Amino acid sequence: MDSTQHHYTAHAFYKDLPNGRCSGTLSITNENICFVGGGKELAIPIKGSEFKLGGASNRLVFISHPDWPELSYYTSDRSILKDTLLINHPAIAAQLSKAKQKRTKNHFIFIVVSLLLIASPFSLYLALDPIAALLAQQVPADWEQSLAKQAIKSYQLESPFMPDKQAEPLLKPLVSPLLAAIPNKRYDFHFSIALNQEINAFALPGGYIVIHSGLILKADSAEELLGVVAHEMAHVTEQHGLRNIISASGTFIIVDALLGDMTGLLAMMADAAPLLINQSYSRTFEADADEKGVTLLKAASINPQGLHQFFKKIQEEETRRLAQVTGEENQELIQQSLALLSSHPATSDRIDQLKLLTQDSGISYRDLNNEFDKLKQSVQQFVTHTSSDTTTDENRN
Numbered sequence: 001m002d003s004t005q006h007h008y009t010a011h012a013f014y015k016d017l018p019n020g021r022c023s024g025t026l027s028i029t030n031e032n033i034c035f036v037g038g039g040k041e042l043a044i045p046i047k048g049s050e051f052k053l054g055g056a057s058n059r060l061v062f063i064s065h066p067d068w069p070e071l072s073y074y075t076s077d078r079s080i081l082k083d084t085l086l087i088n089h090p091a092i093a094a095q096l097s098k099a100k101q102k103r104t105k106n107h108f109i110f111i112v113v114s115l116l117l118i119a120s121p122f123s124l125y126l127a128l129d130p131i132a133a134l135l136a137q138q139v140p141a142d143w144e145q146s147l148a149k150q151a152i153k154s155y156q157l158e159s160p161f162m163p164d165k166q167a168e169p170l171l172k173p174l175v176s177p178l179l180a181a182i183p184n185k186r187y188d189f190h191f192s193i194a195l196n197q198e199i200n201a202f203a204l205p206g207g208y209i210v211i212h213s214g215l216i217l218k219a220d221s222a223e224e225l226l227g228v229v230a231h232e233m234a235h236v237t238e239q240h241g242l243r244n245i246i247s248a249s250g251t252f253i254i255v256d257a258l259l260g261d262m263t264g265l266l267a268m269m270a271d272a273a274p275l276l277i278n279q280s281y282s283r284t285f286e287a288d289a290d291e292k293g294v295t296l297l298k299a300a301s302i303n304p305q306g307l308h309q310f311f312k313k314i315q316e317e318e319t320r321r322l323a324q325v326t327g328e329e330n331q332e333l334i335q336q337s338l339a340l341l342s343s344h345p346a347t348s349d350r351i352d353q354l355k356l357l358t359q360d361s362g363i364s365y366r367d368l369n370n371e372f373d374k375l376k377q378s379v380q381q382f383v384t385h386t387s388s389d390t391t392t393d394e395n396r397n
Contacts, residue, residue, distance in 0.1 A: 006027055008027075009026070012035045014071045032044065050064050050066070131246075144206035151277055155210070159196045162195070162379070168191075174372060178233060178296055192211065193210075205276070223306025225310075227305075232289075238289065244285075286350070287353070290307070291357060293307065294307065311354060312351050
């Protein structure tokens with residue numbers, strides 16, 4: 001005889017309940033998950049139901065059914081995860097098992113973080129990046145995109161963008177091989193061209209890549225441009241921007257997020273959106289983006305030596321320009337104009353490592369230089385016309 005409890009204190013959300021929700025009793029039968037409360041008796045079938053953990057520290061079990069979107073339950077009695085009438089349904093049993101694993105994982109994380117806090121602040125500091133990487137994976141991709149859009153809006157106040165309807169057909173034949181070669185399809189990448197003479201490009205969470213007009217005009221080949229683009233795409237797929245923010249968010253916010261309460265972390269990240277534009281990456285993140293970017297270029301059959309060659313060329317030009325000027329103020333202006341090196345330092349060691357990564361493997365590569373020439377010509381026209389319009393407006397004022 002089955003002695004397992006099949007009744008649980010719970011809450012239900014439903015339009016006909018008082019205030020749209022009320023507390024009551026959840027009961028499990030052979031076929032249905034029933035709720036009694038607020039003068040109503042409600043039921044959804046077990047088959048097809050979805051079980052998820054949520055709330056602070058994942059203390060609550062949420063139950064819903066795609067065929068009854070207007071009705072949902074939740075209970076704080078997690079013994080429901082062991083209910084035999086639910087476990088007898090294979091699909092439900094798999095969901096419950098996953099929920100239990102998540103709960104066990106949270107307990108493990110709590111123990112690890114507690115030990116780190118007890119051991120020393122330095123131990124927690126050493127564990128910050130792995131923790132930040134773990135938390136970044138919990139942030140929904142569409143939330144990352146909304147964060148990027150906030151940052152782009154503020155950036156567009158300073159640098160106008162080439163209209164998407166003009167930029168997209170020019171960029172598409174160049175970036176399509178890279179997009180096709182990405183193994184993780186988490187992000188829908190969006191590429192923009194900004195009017196900015198700085199030789200730079202930057203990545204934002206959610207798949208947004210902004211390429212400066214100065215970078216396109218300075219590059220001599222499709223391989224040089226796409227080398228930088230692949231590097232930026234790697235910053236996105238590895239979530240380096242998010243991990244930077246999470247690492248700087250503070251111990252208590254991180255611990256809350258690890259235990260399932262992401263509200264504080266998400267709020268803090270939303271406030272930090274403008275900082276994503278000018279952020280710098282650690283040497284570890286830059287090396288990671290170099291390696292992942294080169295791997296992506298090779299998978300897309302694009303000559304990866306373009307990345308190494310471009311960084312070397314920019315470094316040589318910086319050295320040449322600095323040698324032609326005197327005074328600390330003038331040198332600082334030159335360094336600012338070569339923003340790619342200030343945000344992605346091209347040290348000799350890094351360039352040597354890139355040279356090793358991009359050694360010719362003897363395979364044949366795509367020739368995209370016709371497409372690149374069209375892009376470069378259009379960007380030059382965009383820069384000329386936009387700059388001319390800006391000058392005219394200033395003269396009128």
